[in-house]
Amino acid sequence: MENDKYFVIDFDSTFTKVEALDILAEISLEGHPEKEDRIRQIKEITDRGMDGSLSVKESLLKRLQLLEARREHLDELVSRLKNHVSESFKRNKEFIPNFRDNIFIVSNGFRDFIEPVVTPYGIRPDHIHANSFVFDEEGRIVGCDPECLLTENNGKANQLRKLEITGDVYVIGDGYTDYEIKAAGMANSFYAFTENVSRTNVIEKADHVTPNLDEFLFLHNMVRAHSYPKHRIKILLLENIHPQAEKLLKEEGYSVEVHAGGLDEDELCERIKDVSVIGIRSKTNITEKVIAHANRLMVVGAFCIGTNQIDLEACSKKGIAVFNAPYSNTRSVVEMAIGEIILLMRNIPDKSVKMHAGDWDKSAKGSFEVRGKKLGIIGYGNIGSQLSVLAENMGMNVFYYDAIEKLALGNATKCSSLDELLQTVDIISLHVDGRKSNENMISDREFNLMKEGVVFLNLSRGHVVDIPALKKAIESGKVRGAGIDVFPEEPKTNEDPFASELLGLPNTILTPHIGGSTLEAQENIASFVPNKIIDYINTGSTTNSVNFPNLQLPRLENAHRLIHVHLNTPGILASINNILANHNINITGQYLKTNEIIGYVITDIDKKYSEDVIKDLKSIKNTIKFRVLY
Ligand code: NAI
Numbered sequence: 194m195e196n197d198k199y200f201v202i203d204f205d206s207t208f209t210k211v212e213a214l215d216i217l218a219e220i221s222l223e224g225h226p227e228k229e230d231r232i233r234q235i236k237e238i239t240d241r242g243m244d245g246s247l248s249v250k251e252s253l254l255k256r257l258q259l260l261e262a263r264r265e266h267l268d269e270l271v272s273r274l275k276n277h278v279s280e281s282f283k284r285n286k287e288f289i290p291n292f293r294d295n296i297f298i299v300s301n302g303f304r305d306f307i308e309p310v311v312t313p314y315g316i317r318p319d320h321i322h323a324n325s326f327v328f329d330e331e332g333r334i335v336g337c338d339p340e341c342l343l344t345e346n347n348g349k350a351n352q353l354r355k356l357e358i359t360g361d362v363y364v365i366g367d368g369y370t371d372y373e374i375k376a377a378g379m380a381n382s383f384y385a386f387t388e389n390v391s392r393t394n395v396i397e398k399a400d401h402v403t404p405n406l407d408e409f410l411f412l413h414n415m416v417r418a419h420s421y422p423k424h425r426i427k428i429l430l431l432e433n434i435h436p437q438a439e440k441l442l443k444e445e446g447y448s449v450e451v452h453a454g455g456l457d458e459d460e461l462c463e464r465i466k467d468v469s470v471i472g473i474r475s476k477t478n479i480t481e482k483v484i485a486h487a488n489r490l491m492v493v494g495a496f497c498i499g500t501n502q503i504d505l506e507a508c509s510k511k512g513i514a515v516f517n518a519p520y521s522n523t524r525s526v527v528e529m530a531i532g533e534i535i536l537l538m539r540n541i542p543d544k545s546v547k548m549h550a551g552d553w554d555k556s557a558k559g560s561f562e563v564r565g566k567k568l569g570i571i572g573y574g575n576i577g578s579q580l581s582v583l584a585e586n587m588g589m590n591v592f593y594y595d596a597i598e599k600l601a602l603g604n605a606t607k608c609s610s611l612d613e614l615l616q617t618v619d620i621i622s623l624h625v626d627g628r629k630s631n632e633n634m635i636s637d638r639e640f641n642l643m644k645e646g647v648v649f650l651n652l653s654r655g656h657v658v659d660i661p662a663l664k665k666a667i668e669s670g671k672v673r674g675a676g677i678d679v680f681p682e683e684p685k686t687n688e689d690p691f692a693s694e695l696l697g698l699p700n701t702i703l704t705p706h707i708g709g710s711t712l713e714a715q716e717n718i719a720s721f722v723p724n725k726i727i728d729y730i731n732t733g734s735t736t737n738s739v740n741f742p743n744l745q746l747p748r749l750e751n752a753h754r755l756i757h758v759h760l761n762t763p764g765i766l767a768s769i770n771n772i773l774a775n776h777n778i779n780i781t782g783q784y785l786k787t788n789e790i791i792g793y794v795i796t797d798i799d800k801k802y803s804e805d806v807i808k809d810l811k812s813i814k815n816t817i818k819f820r821v822l823y
Contacts, residue, residue: 198413199358200292201374203366203386204300204307204323210277210389212239213302214256217270221262231259242301244394245369249301250344253324253337264332271309279388281405282314284418288406289315291416296320297356299349301370303337322352350377365409367391372398384409405446420753420823424448426730427489429464430472431455434496435719438472442723462486470726472496473503481507491818492516492729494722495739498709505740509790512758512818514741516725520575521717522709526652527580529678529708530622531587536702537648537674538563538620543700559673564588569618571611572625572653573599580622581605592618596625615642620650627654635659640666646673652708655680660694667698674700678708733795733822742786742793752781752797754822760815761792769794772809778802791817 205212218235222228235256242252282288289296293315300307300323307323324343327336337344342351349370353362354377362380364371367390375383376398385392385399388406396402403409404424410417411425423446430439430451442449447470455476456464465471465487472494473479479493484507493503495517508515536542539560547554568584570577573595581591581602591605594614601607608614611634615621621643625631635651636659643649649672651658660681666672677695683706684691695701728734732748733756735741746754759765766785773780773796782797800823811819 197360198292198295199360199362200296201299201353201362201364201366201371201380202296203364203368203371204298204302204311206367206389207365207371207386208279208282208298208311209274210279211274212236213270213274213306214260215239216273216277217262217266217306218260220266220269220273221260225261235259243368243370244392248346249348249370250346253301253344257334257336260334262334264328264334267305270306274306274310275313278310278314279406281388281407285406285410286314286418287416288410293317295360297322299323299343299352299374301343301348322356347373347377350374350379353377353379363409363413365403365406367395369395369398371395375400420821422446426469427467428470428472428726429468431477432474432496434472434474435715437716437719438494438496438723441720442470442726445723445727458482465490470494470730472722475499475502477502479503479508484508484511484513487511487513492726494726496718496722498522500739503739506790509740509788510760510817512791514729514735515739516722516729516737517739518718518721519737521721522711522714523575523579525711525714526576526624526708527583529704530576530580530650530652530676531583533650533676533702534568534584534620534622534648535563537650537676537700538566540674540700542674542702563620565590566620567592567618569593569608569614569621570605571595571614571621571623574624574626576653577622577624578602580624589620611639612642615639616644618647619644620648622650623653623657625653625657627656631657633657633659633662635662637662637665640671643671645671647671648674648676650676652676652678655683664694664698667695667701674702676702676704678704679706731822735793740788741791742788744784744786744793744795746784746795747782749797749823751800752823753800753802755794755796755798755810756818756820756822757794757796757810757813757816758818759792759794759813760817761787761790762815765792765813765815766794768813769796769810772806772813773798776802776806776809778806 202208215236218232222231238252238255241247242249297320298307298311298316302323303326304321304323305326308318308321312318324341325338326334329335342348350373353374364374364380364383365386367386372383372395374380382400384401384403385396387402387404407417407419407422411422426447428442428447428449432455433453439449439451458480461483465483467489469489470492474497481504490513493508493513493515495503498517498519500515500517503515505515544554566589568589568591570581570593573593581593585591585603592608592614593605594608594611634657640662667675680693695703725737732746733754734746735743736745757769779799780796784795786793
C-alpha cells in the first residue's frame with residue numbers, strides 16, 4: 194500500500210446517490226400540506242449551495258428550517274441512505290479496507306447519518322469530518338454545531354488544513370466545496386465525481402472527471418472490481434438501430450453514441466478510430482480499409498441477419514468478433530408465410546386487384562381452406578420448423594425435407610428426398626439458407642415433379658429459385674399461386690426501381706424482402722445483439738459469433754481470465770502453458786477452439802501473478818489480441 198496517498202471523499206451525491214437532506218425532507222414532511230413546495234425549495238437551496246452561489250451556512254440553515262425534522266426521523270433516513278450507496282462504491286468493496294487509514298469522508302452533511310452509512314464499508318469513525326445536528330428538548334432539529342469548521346465558507350479546505358496531512362491528497366466529490374479544497378492548495382487534484390449528478394461549474398474546475406469510482410481506481414492502478422472501466426468502452430450505433438439497444442448498452446455502463454444514418458467508408462475510417470464496438474445494419478460496409486483504421490475495435494454488432502456487408506476475414510485477422518441476430522425475426526417470417534398460404538389458397542391477390550378495378554367476382558371456385566392440406570417445408574431450420582408447428586395448429590399435414598437429419602416436430606412427416614416432398618404436397622414453402630450450392634435448386638425439373646396447381650412460396654433467398662422456370666410454371670397453371678419475397682437481384686435502396694419477370698403474373702404476391710421486417714423483430718434484434726456483445730466483453734463468450742470459434746464460457750468466479758486470440762498456427766497453446774508454468778501459475782480452467790483463420794484460448798488463473806506474465810503472453814508469436822478480464 195502506498196501510504197503517502199490520501200483520499201478525501203464527499204458523502205452526499207458521491208458516496209451515496211442522493212442528497213441526504215432531500216431524503217430527510219421526504220420523511221419529515223410526510224403528510225405536511227406544503228410538502229411538495231418545501232421539497233422543491235430544499236432542492237433549489239441544495240443546488241445553489243453546491244454550485245457556490247449560496248454560502249454553506251445559509252444553505253444549511255435555510256434547509257433545516259424548511260425540514261422541520263426530528264430525532265426519530267433519523268433511523269428511517271439512515272436505512273434509506275444505506276439503500277442508496279453509489280453503485281461503484283458498492284462494487285469496489287476492497288478499496289476502503291485496503292486504504293482505511295488514508296481515506297477521509299469530508300462532508301457538509303451531518304455525522305448523525307453519515308457514520309452509520311459509511312462505517313460498514315470500512316471508513317474509520319475518526320476519519321469522518323462532518324457537521325452535527327443540534328436538537329431542542331423535544332428532539333426537533335433546530336440547527337448545527339456552531340464550532341464545526343464545515344459550517345463556514347471554505348469549510349472543507351479549512352478542515353483539511355487542520356488535518357495536516359503530509360502526502361498526496363486526492364479529492365473525490367460532486368460539488369463546488371470539494372473543488373475548494375484543491376483551490377486552497379490543500380489537495381493535489383480534484384476529481385469531479387459524476388456518477389449521480391453532473392454540475393457544469395464543478396466539471397469546469399476539475400482536474401479530472403471521474404464518472405464513477407472505477408475510473409478513479411483505474412487511473413491510479415488500484416485494486417478494482419472491473420479490469421477496465423466500462424464507460425471507457427465507446428460504442429457507436431449507426432443506421433437507426435432500435436433504441437432498445439442503446440438503452441441496454443447504456444445500462445451496462447458503456448459510453449454509447451448514436452448516429453441516425455449510415456456512414457461512408459471515409460467517414461467510417463475516421464469515426465471508428467477510438468470505437469470499441471460498432472453497431473450497424475445492412476447498409477454500412479465494414480471493409481478491410483475500415484478495419485485497418487479500427488485501432489480499438491473489439492466487436493462488430495450486425496443488427497440484422499446478413500453479414501455480407503462485413504469483411505469477416507479482415508475482422509478475424511484483427512481479432513474482432515462479429516455478432517448478428519440470426520433468429521430474431523423467425524416468427525415474423527413464419528407469420529407472413531402462413532398469411533400468404535391462406536390468401537393464395539383463396540385467390541385473394543387476384544380478387545383484390547379486380548375489386549380495385551371495380552370488378553365484383555363473388556364465387557367459391559378455386560378457393561380452398563388450408564385445413565387438411567399437405568404443406569411441404571424445404572429447409573427445416575429455425576424458420577422451417579417454426580412454420581411446421583404453426584401450420585399444424587391450423588390443421589395442415591406437414592411434410593419436410595432437410596439436407597441434414599432433423600427431428601420432426603409434432604406430427605410432421607420427414608421426406609427422404611426433395612423429389613419425394615415435391616411429389617407429395619399441395620403447398621411448398623422454401624426455407625433453405627443461401628449457400629452457393631442452393632442456386633436454382635428449384636428449376637424446371639423440380640416444378641415438373643410438383644402436383645398440378647400447387648401453391649409455391651419463397652421467403653428464403655432469391656437465387657434458390659430459377660425465376661424463368663417459376664414464370665413458366667405459373668403461366669402453365671402448374672403453380673396456381675405464388676408468394677415471392679426474395680429475388681436474385683434486389684434494389685439496393687427504396688429509390689431504385691424493381692424489375693422482375695414475375696411482374697403482372699396471376700395470383701402472385703410479390704413483396705420487397707419484408708418477411709422478417711416487423712417492429713417486434715427489430716426490437717428482438719435490439720436485445721439479442723447487445724446481449725451477445727455484453728457477454729463477449731464480460732466473459733469472452735463467443736456463442737453465435739459469425740467469425741470467431743464459438744465458445745460458451747462460465748462466469749468468472751474468483752479468478753482472472755486471460756483471453757488470447759491468435760492466428761491459427763500450431764503450438765500456441767503449448768507456448769501459453771509454458772509461460773504460465775514458468776511463472777508458477779495455477780490454471781483453474783482452460784478452453785480452446787479454432788477455425789480456419791484464428792485460434793481462441795481462454796485460460797482462467799489464480800488472481801496472484803506478476804505483470805511479466807502478461808507481457809510474455811502478449812509477445813507470443815502470431816498473437817492478434819490479448820486481454821485480461823476480471
Ligand atoms: P437455418 O440455417 O436455421 O435453416 C436453414 C435450413 O435449410 C437448415 O436446416 C439447412 O440444413 C437446410 N438446407 C440448406 N440447404 C438445403 C437444401 N439444399 N435442401 C434441404 N435443406 C437445406 O435458417 P433460417 O433462420 O431458418 O432461415 C432460412 C432462410 O430464410 C435463410 O435463407 C434466410 O436468409 C431467410 N430469411 C429471410 C427473411 C426474409 O425477410 N424474407 C428473414 C429471415 C431469414
